[in-house]
Amino acid sequence: MRKIFALVCVAIALCTYTSCKSKNNDPKPGIETPAKSQLGTASTTDYIITLYADTPLLFTGYNRLYVKVQDATGAVSSTANVSIHPLMEMSTMSHSTPYEQVSYDAATGLYSGAAVFIMPTADDDAWKMEVTVNGQKVAIPVTVGTFPTKVISISMGSDNTTYIVSLLRPATWKVGMNDVEFTVHKITDMMNFPALDNLTIEMTPEMPSMGHGSPNNISPVSTGKGHYKGKVNYTMTGDWRLHLKVSDASGTVLLQDAFIDILF
Ligand SMILES: [Cu+2]
Secondary structure: OHHHHHHHHHHHHHHHOOOOOOOOOOOOOOOOOOOOEEEEEEEOOOEEEEEEEOOOOEEOEEEEEEEEEEEOOOOEOOOOOEEEEEEEEOOOOEEOOOEEEEEEEOOOOEEEEEEEEOOOOEOOEEEEEEEEEOOEEEEEEEOEEOOOOOOEEEEEOOOOOEEEEEEOOOOOOOOEEEEEEEEEEEOOEOOEOOEOOOOEEEEEEEEOOOOEOOOOOEEEEEEEOOEEEEEEEEOOOOEEEEEEEEEOOOOOEEEOOOOEEEEO
């Protein structure tokens, strides 16, 4: 079952950057707006719960998520016990996706976390975000579109484990040195996608259309919670492919090339 699920995911992930349909053309996935975008709101007996993201439409890959909690009078709460849980209900089963639990951020007054969506919304497959505030749970439907370039890589490793490597998209890229950040998770089962630390990632940028790379890149290193940070040097604008060779702590190569595609 696990393997079937993994293969379904791989098939859909492949589908996301080839010619498969995306019926969610407006707004485009991943296009950021100056303010946070409200994805939905729901009420419990005691709370009004509103879910936000950086983009009006979520996309396959890493999305930051924000939860605002208000009491019945509209006062914003900073002390509630808040958790999120993404869930996709497909015709024959349901599953989750890698996510980062929310925590309160005093700077914004929001509880912030993230989800790495492994597949887009499809005809019979709907995503929802379960949000629980002090034991009171709501489910807010969300739509996930397909990002125009491959910002998530789902592939089988040499140890027959399925790995999910995802790019944290910055608001903008620039010509020259850029900070670059990824997450790595694995699929344990349909509900569990643990973050993986202490892997070695060898990053090699390439411009596929022109057949050259760039110098002075710094391969991403583990910074905890499944995150890896490095620096990428884009010597010009255009199409860039970040080749990522992923090895475990003993040096065994798990993924020969979990590449990510960028266009700017
Ligand atoms: Cu699904």
